[in-house]
Amino acid sequence: MKTTVAAFVVSLVVLVLGAGCTSGIATHLAPATTVNQAQLYTAWATCVRQHGGTEPDPTFDAQGRPQWQVPLNRIPAAQWQACHSLWDQAQAAAPRQAVDTATLQMRVRYSQCMRQHGLDFPDPSSNGEWDKGYIASHNDTSAPSWSAANQACLNS
16 A cells, blocks of 8 residues: 555656646645655756756655755756755755744854855744755855855854
8 A cells, every 4th residue: 555655656746747847746736645855855856857957866864854966056056946946845844943042043143154254145044944955056065165154154
């Protein structure tokens, strides 16, 4: 039974992605169907490939975080734009833990510091999360300037 349901979900994902990535997968699924974060990240990788990218499906660590073979900051802007709705849905599907006010303020200061060092770095959302896709698509996180800014801002 589980195999049949899994096969159905995979077929549905492929069908939806074939219809176009920008409208997102969750809006096409029956209301009783739950799409988890891993499925959404896999759908995002498929969308990137459909738009000329080479990002393989992610693997996931013990905490369920996606592990990417192609660094996210190497995904061209056109592929991010075409597939961003799937990325947003995957981010929204992540389990959220509330952060206290002091932590949120610290993260806002960190964001401001990163911008003062010339990086395109957004403020965190009200729950303390950063849009990692945005950060990766707008910054070269492997550059020495990123490392220097990160070190300076962590120590400030």
